[in-house]
Amino acid sequence: MVIDEQTGTIVWQPTANQIGDTTVSVQVTDIYGAYNVQEFTIHVKKLYWELFGKILEQVRQLPPETKITKIEIQE
Numbered sequence: 001m002v003i004d005e006q007t008g009t010i011v012w013q014p015t016a017n018q019i020g021d022t023t024v025s026v027q028v029t030d031i032y033g034a035y036n037v038q039e040f041t042i043h044v045k046k047l048y049w050e051l052f053g054k055i056l057e058q059v060r061q062l063p064p065e066t067k068i069t070k071i072e073i074q075e
Helices: 046-060
Strands: 020-029 035-044
Antiparallel strands (some): 020 035
């Protein structure tokens, strides 16, 4: 899991052994030492894990300038 320091965007690619609930705690601190913590849970389903792998393969083949704005998964 990586947090972009400039944008705050969190990027995470779960592995097959991370199926289920993962609790994430993010702490930010300003230059004065004040901080805040936010906690959330990500639920990874096996079905989505397999689909994610297929989508990721296709996305990696797109030109670098391609911007994906939405992916919808219908069960």
